[in-house]
Amino acid sequence: MAHNVARLRARLSRFDVTLRPHLKTGKSVDVARAVMASPAGPATVSTLKEAARFAEAGVRDIIYAVGITPDKLGRVLDLRSGGVDLAVVLDTVEQAEAVAAASREAGVRIPALIEIDCDGHRSGILPTDVEKLTAIGQILATDAELRGVLTHAGGSYAARGVAALVACAEEERRAVVDAATILRTADLACPVVSVGSTPTAHYAADLTGVTEVRAGVFVFFDLVMAGIGVCEVDDIALSVMATVIGFQREKGWILTDAGWMAMSRDRGTAKQAVDQGYGVVCDLAGRPYLNLIVADANQEHGIIAVRPGSGGVLPDLAIGDRVRILPNHACSTGA
Amino acid sequence: MAHNVARLRARLSRFDVTLRPHLKTGKSVDVARAVMASPAGPATVSTLKEAARFAEAGVRDIIYAVGITPDKLGRVLDLRSGGVDLAVVLDTVEQAEAVAAASREAGVRIPALIEIDCDGHRSGILPTDVEKLTAIGQILATDAELRGVLTHAGGSYAARGVAALVACAEEERRAVVDAATILRTADLACPVVSVGSTPTAHYAADLTGVTEVRAGVFVFFDLVMAGIGVCEVDDIALSVMATVIGFQREKGWILTDAGWMAMSRDRGTAKQAVDQGYGVVCDLAGRPYLNLIVADANQEHGIIAVRPGSGGVLPDLAIGDRVRILPNHACSTGA
Known part of the structure; x- marks a missing residue:
C-alpha cells in the first residue's frame, strides 16, 4: 500500500x-x-x-x-x-x-x-x-x-x-x-x-x-486495474483471507468460507481480456497460484477451481488452511 | 412481510x-x-x-x-x-x-x-x-x-x-x-x-x-424469486429508498443516490426471462413503474432508465423526490 x-x-x-x-x-x-x-x-x-x-x-x-x-x-x-x-x-x-x-x-x-x-x-x-x-x-x-x-x-x-x-x-x-x-x-x-x-x-x-x-x-489496486494495465497483480494491496472448508475432488473444487459477502459480487474483469472470476487465489505470502481462480461465489461460500484451459492442478491444501484472494474491485471488497 | x-x-x-x-x-x-x-x-x-x-x-x-x-x-x-x-x-x-x-x-x-x-x-x-x-x-x-x-x-x-x-x-x-x-x-x-x-x-x-x-x-422475496414464479412482484417486502439527484434528459436517465452499495451488485435476474437490471422502480406507495428499471449502478449512483423496448416514458420526478427500488436479491441488499 x-x-x-x-x-x-x-x-x-x-x-x-x-x-x-x-x-x-x-x-x-x-x-x-x-x-x-x-x-x-x-x-x-x-x-x-x-x-x-x-x-x-x-x-x-x-x-x-x-x-x-x-x-x-x-x-x-x-x-x-x-x-x-x-x-x-x-x-x-x-x-x-x-x-x-x-x-x-x-x-x-x-x-x-x-x-x-x-x-x-x-x-x-x-x-x-x-x-x-x-x-x-x-x-x-x-x-x-x-x-x-x-x-x-x-x-x-x-x-x-x-x-x-x-x-x-x-x-x-x-x-x-x-x-x-x-x-x-x-x-x-x-x-x-x-x-x-x-x-x-x-x-x-x-x-x-x-x-x-x-x-x-x-x-490498494485490484484485478480490474491490473486488467487495464494500471498496475501489476503484485501491486494489489488488499486481499481477503479465506479458510478451506471443504472439497469436491471429482469436480476439481476447493470450497472456502469467503463468498461474495467477503469478495463482493463485482465481476469487473468479466469483460476484460483475462476474466479473473471472483478473484485470484494466492498463498499466505501473497504469491498467486496462477492456475487457480475463484470460479463461483455464494453468500458465504467461495468455490476455487483450476482456471479453464490452464492445465493446472489444485494445490495440496487441507481443511482449515488459509489462502489470500485478490479482489476484482477494491472499493466493493473494502466496503 | x-x-x-x-x-x-x-x-x-x-x-x-x-x-x-x-x-x-x-x-x-x-x-x-x-x-x-x-x-x-x-x-x-x-x-x-x-x-x-x-x-x-x-x-x-x-x-x-x-x-x-x-x-x-x-x-x-x-x-x-x-x-x-x-x-x-x-x-x-x-x-x-x-x-x-x-x-x-x-x-x-x-x-x-x-x-x-x-x-x-x-x-x-x-x-x-x-x-x-x-x-x-x-x-x-x-x-x-x-x-x-x-x-x-x-x-x-x-x-x-x-x-x-x-x-x-x-x-x-x-x-x-x-x-x-x-x-x-x-x-x-x-x-x-x-x-x-x-x-x-x-x-x-x-x-x-x-x-x-x-x-x-x-x-422478503425479491426479483429473482418473482422471476422463478415463487412470488409476485407485489409480494416483495424489502425495498431501497432512493432519492433523485440528477437527470441526463437526452439519454433518458434519472440519476439516484442508490448505487450498488444500497442495491447490491446482484444481477440474479440477468439469465431469467425478464432481466430486471439492478432493480424495479416503484413510487413511494410501492406501485411499480412497469416501464422503468435501474439500468446501471455505480458505488453510490444508480441510473434509472426506460426499460428497453417498453415504449414507456420517464415519470415526472424532481430533484429530491424519492422512489422505492425492489432488489434482485434480498439477502445481499439486506446485508
Whole structure:
C-alpha cells in the first residue's frame, strides 16, 4: 500500500496539482491518514456518513462527490458549522437553487462544485452547455459559493492500452478546463478545477489548468486495474483471507468460507481480456497460484477451481488452511 | 412481510416439519423474531458473528450452516457453554476428526450435521457415498454428536416452472432421506433431517422423512424469486429508498443516490426471462413503474432508465423526490 501511495504521489509531483484522495475505497481512518497530504485532508467522500466519520477523525477539507439533494443540506450545514469545509456537487439549476436557498436561510455560503460530464459515463453537464453552466454559476455566486468544477472519467475503466488511457485523461482535463473557461468568461470565479480516476491519474500526460486530482483505488489496486494495465497483480494491496472448508475432488473444487459477502459480487474483469472470476487465489505470502481462480461465489461460500484451459492442478491444501484472494474491485471488497 | 411469513407457515403446516428460518437474509433481531417459532428459535445462520449476535438476543437453537473449520471450534464451544445449542455442519472426515478432537478436549459433545449434496450445486457428500457417510457418522457418534443430515437445493434457483420446482424439492428430500437411511442402517442415530431453500419450501409436494425446513428469502422475496414464479412482484417486502439527484434528459436517465452499495451488485435476474437490471422502480406507495428499471449502478449512483423496448416514458420526478427500488436479491441488499 505504501508503495502504491508513493507511486501516485511521485507521478503527480511533476504537475502543479493537489491530491484529494477518495476515501470510499478504504473507508478507514488509518488508510485515510496514509493517503492524505495531512490529517486534515484534503479528501473526497461518497456519502455524508463517510463525511461525518472522517470529520470526527479530524479531516477538515472534504468534497462530498455525489449530487446533492435538498434533504441532505441540513446535515451539510451541521458539518460545516462543526468546522469542516465540506463542499457539495451538483449539475442542475434546481440543485443550485436549493443550495442558494439553504445558504440564505442559514446565513452562510455553502460551497458547491459543478459536475461536468467528460465522457457520457454518468452525471454532469456537457462542457459545451454554456447556458446551463453560467445559469448555475450565477445562482451559486450570488447566494452560495461557486467553488469550481469537477469531473470523473468513469469511462477510463473501459479503456485498454496506454494510448487510450492518455486520451481519456486528456478528455477529462479538457472538459473541466473548458467549463472553467466558460464560467470565468462570464466573470465568475472558478478556483477549483478537479479531475479524478485512478487510470487517468496514472496516465495523464498534461494537467494544465487542473488544480486537484481525486483518485481512490490507487491505494490498494485490484484485478480490474491490473486488467487495464494500471498496475501489476503484485501491486494489489488488499486481499481477503479465506479458510478451506471443504472439497469436491471429482469436480476439481476447493470450497472456502469467503463468498461474495467477503469478495463482493463485482465481476469487473468479466469483460476484460483475462476474466479473473471472483478473484485470484494466492498463498499466505501473497504469491498467486496462477492456475487457480475463484470460479463461483455464494453468500458465504467461495468455490476455487483450476482456471479453464490452464492445465493446472489444485494445490495440496487441507481443511482449515488459509489462502489470500485478490479482489476484482477494491472499493466493493473494502466496503 | 407478515403475509409472506404466514404464507410459508401455512404451506408447511400440512407437513410434519419444523421451520428453522435462515436469519442471514434479514440479519436483524426484529426480523428474526417475526419469522422464528419462538424467541429462542430454532434458527439457521451463515456466520459465527450472526450466531453470537442472535445468541445475545436470546436465540438458543442454532445451526451454523457453513462448513466448520478447526480454528472456529473455540468460538463454537464458547457459544455452547453460554447456553446456546449451536450445531455445526461438515462434509469431510478431517472436519469430523477435528470436531471429535475438540469435543474430547473440552469434555463435551459438539453436535454436527453431515452436509449432503442433492444437486451438485456446491458442497456436501453424495447420498450414494455409503463409505464416507458411515465413516463420518461413526467418528461423530463416538466422540461428538451426530445430530443429523442437511442439504440445500441451490440448484432450485435455476429451475423454471412448477414441475421443475416440485422435482427439485423431491430431489432435495430424497437426497437427505437416503443419507439418513444409510446412517441408520449402520446403527447410527440420525434425528435431524434438514432441507431448505425458498423455492423448494414453497413447492415441495411431499416431505416424508424430513424433520425441518430451512428457508430465508421467503420473508422478503425479491426479483429473482418473482422471476422463478415463487412470488409476485407485489409480494416483495424489502425495498431501497432512493432519492433523485440528477437527470441526463437526452439519454433518458434519472440519476439516484442508490448505487450498488444500497442495491447490491446482484444481477440474479440477468439469465431469467425478464432481466430486471439492478432493480424495479416503484413510487413511494410501492406501485411499480412497469416501464422503468435501474439500468446501471455505480458505488453510490444508480441510473434509472426506460426499460428497453417498453415504449414507456420517464415519470415526472424532481430533484429530491424519492422512489422505492425492489432488489434482485434480498439477502445481499439486506446485508
